[in-house]
Amino acid sequence: MPEGLPTKKKAAFTLSEVLITLGIIGVVAAMTLPTVLNDIQDKQFKTAFKKQYSVIAQVVQKAYLEEGETPAPNKDWRQMPKYFCRMQKELNALKSGTICPDNIDDMSYEIGGWEGDTDWPSTGEYYWHKENEWFDKQGKPYFRNPAYSALAMLLPDGTLLQYICANQIFIDVNGYKKPNVIGRDIFYIIVNNNRITPTFLYESYGSNGSINGCSGSEYSVQITSRNYKQDCESGSGWGCSMLYLLD
Template identity: 45%
Template structure:
């Protein structure tokens, strides 16, 4: 009995189907691989920044009592020095030499153009174009590996693990943590009477979310993506 070979048409149809399936699945495979890389990068940056906080705390020998980064820009610059950040939106040498009555707003390095992402140039996991408080844009350091560290309002710190490169999306390459009051150890939640944290809360509205220890996992999977920060470090 002779075996019937595939016709050219059948071969082309099969190859076409394979191509369609590959085109549908390959982007997902690539994105998943990138996301795993971003998670590893965030864990690395979280560890590096935690060490910098600890080193500055040990040198100062005191807890930081202020509620907001704007009130402690000298502390921010000390952290930046420990991070060995080659670029910053702050002129830290001038800020560390400030005298009473001086203001950090007079010592911004706007010519270097190192700042947090412009409004609507970064996104949450739902593809919402994000805004942030422009008063904190320049409180940003760019590390040697290209990562951006931004000191935002109310002790929040934003991290973009691959800097200005895409996807610039919360929960993928953008994450947060906070430095709780009376603490030298970064965390993702506050202790005390208010267990809720609000990343990007200075802008609020659709640009923020209320996270607790009981809902951050759901937010990571199906929400804004801010909940991925504690999920990737604490679990």
């Protein structure tokens, strides 16, 4: 370049401009990252739920083929021991709230096989969340009938399974780990007579067909073919179970 001509300087960012830009990127990342991570986690929970649904459906069908019956809906909870013990064995449960005999075939489905709470063969360990340690999708602390506390088990992959209200099974695919929220990592399935199918409980059993209905009206929800999508999006979260199974 000839002497005396002005040189052309290259444009550059000042330090303050760089810091401001990095700050904006950090704020945007902080706002969007939790949503992205939750979406990824929810997809994993959904996949895990559908897998457990398939496995449990096979176990229930096997029990029916071997026994010729499964506990009828809305019956006395003392019908449950043999059925629960068979599920516990087939699912290779690591731990359970019920002590099962070596020979399950010697047990009976008859009501009164064990006379009331005091004779129930409980291990004294309850493998479900304590009251106020699990929540609906709106953040409300949840509760389940303690009469069914012994009908819960811990599976090898960490899944918690709670039999409730004689014909419902709660599943936490994430075990004791958070979030412990209905519709995210907690779901339900229905034992519909001799099998498990995607079932709208209210439409199958009428006024008795409420999810968690044996735990009181404050903690029960009626999920129907008309409201399950809305419930999943902005309600209790129980509707997500049907939404994912019918997806």
